[in-house]
Amino acid sequence: MLAVAVCALAAAPLGWQAMAQIATSDIAFPRGSAGTHVSGTISGDQIRDYVVRARAGQVMSIRMTGSNIVFFNVLPPGSDAEAIFIGSTEGDSFSGALSQSGPYEIRVYQMRSSARRGESGSYELAISVTGHAHAGHGSPASHRGGITGIEGMDGVAAFDELTARGFRNVDSCSSGDTLYGVYYLPASGLCIQTASADGRIVDIRDIETHPACR
Known part of the structure; x- marks a missing residue:
């Protein structure tokens, strides 16, 4: 398992992707489930972001199947086009203990060479978030059993x-x-x-x- 610490990894800039038009979808797991599957097709320089909310200490796992010209990256909360996982160089599977709470973006894209040729590729992502958040993150002893800080x-x-x-x-x-x-x-x-x-x-x-x- 890859322990993800954003400050400890060489965060990679996404370059031309930052200028492409990006379609975004929020991912909500079915009630009682820790995971889901999503699928789609992208053509040319299309990019799709899937947003998954998770907490520090939980484990996010992602596996992509489909066309070999389609890849995914993982961007942490607050990322300025920097990834903690780059599928084009690291493969079709990611599993990591998360170091931050917030929205993670799973960015699906093609490499620039095939995008310029206008190629299309289909994909499916299996996404799961398991485990408990780190004790003490946002839950100090003085808040346990109360509702302070929940609104908003x-x-x-x-x-x-x-x-x-x-x-x-x-x-x-x-x-x-x-x-x-x-x-x-x-x-x-x-x-x-x-x-x-x-x-x-x-x-x-x-x-x-x-x-x-x-």
């Missing part, structure tokens, strides 16, 4: 954070564009509700009781 967080990060604090997700529903989640903390009996819109937590409150909070 990315929805996936908030779920991981609440889980790290000991909460269990016991119910969920949606109304229009708002997704509601109910979380229960067995240790104290605290029952809370989150509301998220556009992928972020916009409200979190103690609702005192709920049929699933027991």
Whole structure:
């Protein structure tokens, strides 16, 4: 397994890719699953980014199958067109313990030579994120069992954070564009509700009781 530490790797600039038109898709794993598959076709200088949100300490694994002219890179959160994995030189598989929390970009592309010829290639990516986040990242002892700092967080990060604090997700529903989640903390009996819109937590409150909070 490759331990990924961005500061310790020779980050490689992506050059011409930074100027290409990039289509972006967010990846959400099916409920109860730690992974998914995506597939597609790119032609010429087309580039597609798949955005996967993960936390420091988790392990991300990616395997590409398909045309031998299509490759993928992995860009860490906040990357300025620098990759921690370059498929054209490192192969069709990546597995690494992540050193940062946030959105990782899986960038699918062709080499410039085949892109200039207008070639097309199909691909499939098997993507998974497993394991637990590093203890203590965003969850100091003073926050365990509480809801401080959750409002405003990315929805996936908030779920991981609440889980790290000991909460269990016991119910969920949606109304229009708002997704509601109910979380229960067995240790104290605290029952809370989150509301998220556009992928972020916009409200979190103690609702005192709920049929699933027991």
